[in-house]
Amino acid sequence: MAELLEVERLRVRFRALSxxxxxxxxxxxxxxxxxxxxxxxxxxxxxxxLVGESGSGKTTLGRAIMxxxxxxxxxxxxxxxxxxxxxxxxxxxWRRHIAMTFQDPTGSLSPRLTVRALITEPLRIHxxxxxDHAAEARRLISLVGLSTDFLDxxxxxxxxxxARRVGIARALALAPRLLIADEPTAGLDVSVQGEVLNLLARxxxxxxxxxxxxTHNLAxxxxxxxxxxxxxxxxxxxxxxxxxxxxxVAHPYxxxxxxxxxxxxxxxxxxxxxxxxxxxxLNRPAGCEFHTRCPHAEVRCRAEAPEPRTxxxxxxxxxxxxxxxxxxx
Amino acid sequence: MAPLLEIDGLSVDFAGSQRPIHALRDxxxxxxxxxxxxLVGESGSGKSTLSLAVLRLLAxxxxxxxxxxxFDGIDLFALPEEAMRALRGERISxxxxxxxxxxxxxxxxxxxxxxxxxxxxxxxxxxxRARAIALLKRVGIPDPVQRIDQYxxxxxGGMRQRxxxxxxLLSQPDLLIADEPTTALDVTxxxxxxxxxxxxRRDFAGAILLISHQLGVVAEICDEVVVFYAGExxxxxxxxxxxxxxxxxxxxxxxxxxxxxxADETRTFPTIPGRLPDLGEARTRCVFAARCPHAFxxxxxxxxxxxxxAPGHRASCHLLGG
Numbered sequence: 001m002a003e004l005l006e007v008e009r010l011r012v013r014f015r016a017l018s019x020x021x022x023x024x025x026x027x028x029x030x031x032x033x034x035x036x037x038x039x040x041x042x043x044x045x046x047x048x049x050l051v052g053e054s055g056s057g058k059t060t061l062g063r064a065i066m067x068x069x070x071x072x073x074x075x076x077x078x079x080x081x082x083x084x085x086x087x088x089x090x091x092x093x094w095r096r097h098i099a100m101t102f103q104d105p106t107g108s109l110s111p112r113l114t115v116r117a118l119i120t121e122p123l124r125i126h127x128x129x130x131x132d133h134a135a136e137a138r139r140l141i142s143l144v145g146l147s148t149d150f151l152d153x154x155x156x157x158x159x160x161x162x163a164r165r166v167g168i169a170r171a172l173a174l175a176p177r178l179l180i181a182d183e184p185t186a187g188l189d190v191s192v193q194g195e196v197l198n199l200l201a202r203x204x205x206x207x208x209x210x211x212x213x214x215t216h217n218l219a220x221x222x223x224x225x226x227x228x229x230x231x232x233x234x235x236x237x238x239x240x241x242x243x244x245x246x247x248x249v250a251h252p253y254x255x256x257x258x259x260x261x262x263x264x265x266x267x268x269x270x271x272x273x274x275x276x277x278x279x280x281x282l283n284r285p286a287g288c289e290f291h292t293r294c295p296h297a298e299v300r301c302r303a304e305a306p307e308p309r310t311x312x313x314x315x316x317x318x319x320x321x322x323x324x325x326x327x328x329x
Numbered sequence: 330m331a332p333l334l335e336i337d338g339l340s341v342d343f344a345g346s347q348r349p350i351h352a353l354r355d356x357x358x359x360x361x362x363x364x365x366x367x368l369v370g371e372s373g374s375g376k377s378t379l380s381l382a383v384l385r386l387l388a389x390x391x392x393x394x395x396x397x398x399x400f401d402g403i404d405l406f407a408l409p410e411e412a413m414r415a416l417r418g419e420r421i422s423x424x425x426x427x428x429x430x431x432x433x434x435x436x437x438x439x440x441x442x443x444x445x446x447x448x449x450x451x452x453x454x455x456x457x458r459a460r461a462i463a464l465l466k467r468v469g470i471p472d473p474v475q476r477i478d479q480y481x482x483x484x485x486g487g488m489r490q491r492x493x494x495x496x497x498l499l500s501q502p503d504l505l506i507a508d509e510p511t512t513a514l515d516v517t518x519x520x521x522x523x524x525x526x527x528x529x530r531r532d533f534a535g536a537i538l539l540i541s542h543q544l545g546v547v548a549e550i551c552d553e554v555v556v557f558y559a560g561e562x563x564x565x566x567x568x569x570x571x572x573x574x575x576x577x578x579x580x581x582x583x584x585x586x587x588x589x590x591x592a593d594e595t596r597t598f599p600t601i602p603g604r605l606p607d608l609g610e611a612r613t614r615c616v617f618a619a620r621c622p623h624a625f626x627x628x629x630x631x632x633x634x635x636x637x638x639a640p641g642h643r644a645s646c647h648l649l650g651g
Contacts, residue, residue: 053515054486160372189371189542190586194598201596216515219588223595243593260520262545264587266568270549273520277485 002079004044004210005065005098005178009037010074012057012064012234016282032281034060036234037074042178042227044079045204047211049221049242051257052231053278058214059103061231062180065212066100067091078178096126099171100180105163105187109155115141115166116151122173140169143206145199161192165199172203179203180212185220193217197224218261222246227314230254233281233289240315250311250322252294288320296321331402332359333536334383334504339396341378341387349392350608352378353560354616356396357635360504365530365537367547367568369583370557373605376540379557380506383538384421385413401503419448422497426509428489432481438465438492439477445499464495468525487518491525503535510539511546523549544587548572553641556580559605559616562635566642576644579617615647623648 012035022030035057042048050058063069065076067083076083078097084090102108109118119140120133138148144165155163164184171179181200185193197220204211213225221228221242228242230251238251249255256274263270276293279285288306291297298321306318339356342349353375360366370376381387383398385405398405400421405413425431433441442461443454452460458477465473468491481489490510497505507526511519527550530537541547547554547568554571556564556579564577575581584590585599603620615621618628627647636649 053517190544190583190588191371191599191601193588194586194600197598198600217588218516219591222593223588223591223598246593257516260516261589262516262519262523262543262549263589264544264548264572264584265590266548266551266572270520273524274517275521277487277518 002044003041004046004079005040005042005212006075006077006080007038007040007061007065008075008077009039010035010061010064010076011037011072012060012069013072027282030282033072033234033284034281035064038231038234038236039074040227040229040236040239042210042212044177045208045210046227047204047213047225048227048229049213049215049225050229050231051216051218051221053216053257055278055281056231057234058231059182060234062100062182062212062214065178065180066098067094068100092126096174097176098178098180099174099176101164101167101171101182101184103183103186105160105167106155106158108167109163109170111155113154114151115153115155115158118155118166119169119173122170126174128174136173140173141166143172143203144169145195159192160188161195164188164196168196168199168203172207172209175207176209178210178212180214182214183216184213185215185217193220200224218257230257233278233284235289235318237290237319238315238317240312240317244312244315248312248315248324250315250317251290251319252296252323253290255323256293288318290319296323330362331399333362333401334360334538335397335399336379336383337397337399339379339382339398340394341375341382342392342394343388344390344392345609348609351560351610351612352391352608353382354612356562358555358562358565360536360538362503362536363530363534364552365526365539365550367551367554368538368540368557369542369544369547369554371542371583371605373559373608374557375560376542376557377508378560380423380508380538380540383504383506384417384423386417415448418445418502419500420502421504421506422500422502424490424493424497424505424507424510426512428486428493428513429481431493432489434481437478437480438484442477442492442496442499445496448500460499461495464498465492467498467529468492468495469521470495487514487521490514490518490522494522494525494529498529498533501533501535504538505533505535506538506540508540509542512541512543519546526550544572544584545589556583560608561616561645563617563646564642564644566639566644570639570642574639574642576638576642576649577617577646578621578623578648580644582620582622615645 013031016032017030052058116137120137146165184196228245229236230238232253238254259271285292287303288301291301300320306320308316308318310316311322341353343352368376443457446457462473511522551568554568558579564580582601615628615633618624633645633647635643635645637643
């Protein structure tokens with residue numbers, strides 16, 4: 001299948017401290033790599049699930065693909081076409097093909113606009129005045145499974161799940177080829193989470209749209225994406241088909257994430273949680289960046305950064321000592 | 330011995346624009362000392378209203394229509410405001426969902442942890458500080474002696490939640506109410522906080538009421554579980570019993586929705602079709618009838634009574650023949 005989105009060795013850097021505070025804090029390099037050397041691809045109509053803890057760079061990666069933050073180095077291509085460096089009209093066209101829904105479902109909708117105005121706003125911005133906006137609004141709202149009564153409501157009159165649906169309708173207005181859904185299930189009740197994930201799956205089927213699912217909900221990715229990527233400190237540390245990763249987890253960090261999921265089974269005793277927290281991006285650990293928290297770290301891990309290696313077809317891990325299929329060395 | 334907390338027939342209304350909203354209806358359960366009780370329910374089920382009722386911090390628009398809450402034998406609703414204030418924070422503490430908004434951003438952790446001990450006039454400031462440091466150490470803050478003089482923004486989200494737990498424990502409360510304490514945290518930090526709560530109960534003689542919408546969290550650390558739906562208690566059971574043998578169709582549906590329990594082949598996530606009933610409606614039928622796959626005529630005509638299906642396991646459903 002042809003690749004729709006290709007990201008190659010992408011690096012996004014931010015200045016974390018002003019030059020003065022950097023000197024005061026004794027930090028030599030005030031720049032942080034929010035996204036460090038990430039490569040991934042999504043075929044047309046495919047779904048890629050991106051997981052990791054807060055601050056791991058998931059959202060920044062999504063925003064870089066949208067052109068909302070600038071890229072330091074690396075490449076992003078959509079259907080073989082490179083990301084427009086000059087901005088302007090070319091960037092506007094880029095954003096017609098890629099849409100994003102944001103984390104805070106109600107906060108990302110203007111409180112002063114009705115649902116009708118909100119979901120047809122992209123048409124106006126992109127100068128598609130010739131389209132029948134009333135008909136489009138009805139089509140989009142039913143596409144996301146809400147009745148047309150909702151068109152006259154304001155964001156504060158929507159529940160969390162309804163606001164998500166409106167956000168998705170708005171993202172679909174320009175018929176994008178890729179939808180970046182940033183934490184689409186965060187803050188929702190478990191029964192409503194299922195509804196939103198089912199909706200995304202249905203839209204993929206009906207519209208042939210590709211999906212980049214950014215989430216910390218590993219269970220959601222397991223069942224709704226063909227490819228899973230685990231990010232740690234801006235780096236993809238493990239990628240592979242979710243079933244392969246869940247059954248034969250290779251990176252100790254992924255194993256720790258999986259072990260941390262609370263399971264609704266009181267007879268099962270969970271392993272102790274991994275210790276510590278993510279180190280500061282200003283002081284990246286030498287060698288493998290996970291060695292400070294890794295229960296299996298050895299001398300080599302502290303000295304040498306691991307290169308990606310393939311442990312099974314399509315299953316790639318950045319670890320000197322990948323776990324084997326039973327989750328142990 | 331009488332239970333530590335005894336909620337008996339509690340009903341709470343909120344003033345609505347046309348008619349009152351029944352936020353809690355006839356809630357009955359109790360918490361024994363030394364237990365962790367999980368309170369599960371979706372948004373709008375009344376979980377937070379219940380915790381605020383226990384603390385007597387309900388909004389002015391709320392009205393207690395019926396029922397009593399007894400804490401260590403004391404009738405909380407009959408207590409003068411002054412006595413209630415002494416109880417609050419002293420014998421009943423609360424940990425909230427968002428640790429950033431419960432800590433004062435312009436004061437150091439140390440100042441806040443010393444100030445919160447204002448009732449202990451007998452303790453010198455240095456002693457209060459030492460207690461704070463000891464508790465910070467207990468909840469796993471590294472280098473507490475140095476870090477106690479830092480501000481909340483200098484701590485990560487997981488650390489801040491540990492600090493708010495330490496703060497809630499300063500007064501050695503009998504009852505700790507934790508309202509979604511891990512919802513704002515990543516799964517790795519959530520696991521660490523759950524481990525902490527589990528460890529704490531060993532040296533903490535009181536009880537914990539853990540409010541959560543996540544069944545997984547409840548399964549991990551609770552002894553008993555109470556399930557709320559639309560302001561009513563639909564099921565209550567010891568934790569193993571509830572997860573192995575749920576008797577209320579709502580509890581079953583909620584368990585089915587848990588993505589962790591789904592098979593790899595699943596492509597459609599289970600949901601609970603329909604929506605919450607209108608909480609303004611009078612109570613004339615089973616509260617779950619409109620969404621229940623097993624509902625029959627009686628469910629739409631009659632309020633089910635709470636039936637004891639096994640020792641300590643109660644559910645309110647007509648299918649149980651009550």
